[in-house]
Amino acid sequence: MKLKLHVWRQKNAASAGRMVRYEAEADEHMSFLEMLDVLNESLITKGEDPVAFDHDCREGICGACGFMINGVAHGPMPGTTVCQLHMRHFKDGDELYLEPWRAAAFPVIKDLIVDRGAFDRIIAAGGYVSASTGSAQDANAILVPKKDADRAMDSAQCIGCGACVAACPNASAALFLSAKVSHLGLLPQGQPERNERAIKMVAAANHELFGGCTNIGECEAVCPKNIRLEFIARRNWDFLKASCTFREEKAAAGAG
Amino acid sequence: MKLDPSSNSRENGKFESPGVYCNLMSTASSALAGKTSSRIGFWESTVGKKAVMAVTGAILFLFVVAHMIGNLQVYLGQEKLDNYAHLLKSIKSLLWGERVTLLLSVILHITAATQLGLRNRRARPRAYVKWASAGSTYASRTMYWSGPILLAFIIYHILHFTTGQALGPQFREGEVYHNMIVGFSFVPASIAYIIAMLMLGMHLCHGVWSMFQSMGVSHPRYTPLLRKFAVAAAAALVIGNISIPVSVMLGILK
Numbered sequence: 001m002k003l004k005l006h007v008w009r010q011k012n013a014a015s016a017g018r019m020v021r022y023e024a025e026a027d028e029h030m031s032f033l034e035m036l037d038v039l040n041e042s043l044i045t046k047g048e049d050p051v052a053f054d055h056d057c058r059e060g061i062c063g064a065c066g067f068m069i070n071g072v073a074h075g076p077m078p079g080t081t082v083c084q085l086h087m088r089h090f091k092d093g094d095e096l097y098l099e100p101w102r103a104a105a106f107p108v109i110k111d112l113i114v115d116r117g118a119f120d121r122i123i124a125a126g127g128y129v130s131a132s133t134g135s136a137q138d139a140n141a142i143l144v145p146k147k148d149a150d151r152a153m154d155s156a157q158c159i160g161c162g163a164c165v166a167a168c169p170n171a172s173a174a175l176f177l178s179a180k181v182s183h184l185g186l187l188p189q190g191q192p193e194r195n196e197r198a199i200k201m202v203a204a205a206n207h208e209l210f211g212g213c214t215n216i217g218e219c220e221a222v223c224p225k226n227i228r229l230e231f232i233a234r235r236n237w238d239f240l241k242a243s244c245t246f247r248e249e250k251a252a253a254g255a256g
Numbered sequence: 257m258k259l260d261p262s263s264n265s266r267e268n269g270k271f272e273s274p275g276v277y278c279n280l281m282s283t284a285s286s287a288l289a290g291k292t293s294s295r296i297g298f299w300e301s302t303v304g305k306k307a308v309m310a311v312t313g314a315i316l317f318l319f320v321v322a323h324m325i326g327n328l329q330v331y332l333g334q335e336k337l338d339n340y341a342h343l344l345k346s347i348k349s350l351l352w353g354e355r356v357t358l359l360l361s362v363i364l365h366i367t368a369a370t371q372l373g374l375r376n377r378r379a380r381p382r383a384y385v386k387w388a389s390a391g392s393t394y395a396s397r398t399m400y401w402s403g404p405i406l407l408a409f410i411i412y413h414i415l416h417f418t419t420g421q422a423l424g425p426q427f428r429e430g431e432v433y434h435n436m437i438v439g440f441s442f443v444p445a446s447i448a449y450i451i452a453m454l455m456l457g458m459h460l461c462h463g464v465w466s467m468f469q470s471m472g473v474s475h476p477r478y479t480p481l482l483r484k485f486a487v488a489a490a491a492a493l494v495i496g497n498i499s500i501p502v503s504v505m506l507g508i509l510k
């Protein structure tokens with residue numbers, strides 16, 4: 001099949017960038033990224049700069065890939081990363097607009113690649129549990145109800161691709177945050193830091209340039225891992241509770 | 257993973273708390289993690305502001321429901337409505353308590369909405385060449401249209417039926433029934449009310465369920481019902497309120 005592509009080309013973070021038109025050839029068995037690989041081979045043979053896009057596992061689990069296809073993050077198939085999106089979902093003659101995630105917190109590095117370091121900094125702020133590092137524990141020493149384990153797993157599915165931010169008209173990271181706050185907060189091991197985590201992660205997201213959540217649900221609709229809006233409510237609850245019950249740490253504790 | 261705080265000063269000047277990003281390294285020495293840096297004030301945070309919007313929105317919603325029920329007494333005749341209005345105005349503590357609560361609610365609601373709205377605009381400095389909705393309602397995407405239109409309406413409405421300037425010399429203090437009939441006999445005023453009520457309906461179609469989400473309440477069994485309730489409540493408010501100017505224009509009320 002033949003496709004008309006309009007691709008965002010931007011040399012580097014400092015340059016302006018613009019949409020450039022390409023004709024591409026694809027086979028219905030290709031993934032979307034393979035279609036771009038073929039385009040890039042032809043660009044390289046012509047001596048042009050290939051289209052830069054992020055990718056790693058190409059099996060939908062790492063979260064490296066992602067860009068907008070016709071204004072929808074990761075393209076038209078729900079619950080699918082762009083690396084797992086196959087060309088059979090498109091038809092001959094389709095005109096496709098490819099753009100990077102657009103958010104102040106995700107500056108473009110080149111073409112379709114953005115810097116998602118802001119997510120790393122949010123994780124660093126609260127995405128951990130304190131674990132005792134003594135002798136190994138028995139496997140089931142801490143009991144976890146099946147329903148909690150399932151929900152924790154649902155939110156732990158988040159691969160941090162950034163589609164939620166990209167799809168949100170406010171460029172809010174609420175769905176990402178909610179997945180991270182909930183996946184630890186639903187488990188017994190995550191309880192000691194539960195309040196602190198909600199506050200620290202919300203604080204970190206505020207210091208980055210993400211917008212606020214208006215509960216409209218675009219994020220949920222594009223999330224390749226089907227993280228649900230329900231988790232955002234859970235994050236809100238954790239944050240509100242933590243803010244209301246916050247106590248100062250005793251000044252001298254442990255510091256000598 | 258970048259943990260170097262200096263790598264984050266992209267937002268020049270705005271970034272005042274490097275401590276946030278040091279926590280992975282400094283969990284062992286929480287004294288280093290900084291007292292204020294990794295925290296955020298309730299009002300400073302997007303989540304806290306949204307909670308304020310939810311609570312004030314809930315107050316305004318309850319008021320709007322009560323207000324409509326009161327107004328529908330217009331169908332019981334001039335005496336009933338005017339007596340009811342008189343009763344409300346005669347209990348001064350109630351009247352002023354309500355006015356102050358509503359005014360504070362509107363101020364907080366709008367302040368939070370404005371601040372969040374500005375933040376949201378800054379969060380996406382460059383628009384997409386192409387953007388398509390994958391799953392949100394029209395009403396939810398237009399809260400920043402329906403809201404400000406409501407504000408304009410609230411001001412007009414107060415000048416129209418409370419203080420009377422917009423009604424002119426025909427305004428009679430305390431004679432609610434008379435004022436309504438005279439006010440809505442002027443077709444442009446009726447049309448303005450009808451449009452404003454449609455905006456209110458849109459605002460509440462999203463707002464009435466969104467406020468629960470903002471306060472941290474969501475459940476797969478109840479939230480879908482809540483969303484239906486929001487639409488039903490909004491529809492009831494729109495139909496109930498619009499019926500009054502329509503009835504006046506059709507001559508049913510005179």
Ligand code: HEM
Pocket residue numbers: 212213214215306307309310312313314316317320362365366369372399400402403404406407408410459460462463464466467468470471
């Ligand atoms: C006076 C002018 C008003 C403005 C400018 C305004 C603006 C807004 C905006 C922009 C939002 C979306 C906030 C967000 O999603 O982040 C919102 C939400 C809301 N508004 Fe208003 N509004 C106004 C009046 C009202 C009135 C009169 C009511 C009640 C009848 C109301 C009830 C609500 C509710 C319940 C929400 C949902 C809160 C939430 O999502 O947590 N608003 N308003």
Ligand code: FES
Pocket residue numbers: 054055056057058059060061062063064065066081082083084
């Ligand atoms: S490349 Fe790993 S998720 Fe797409």
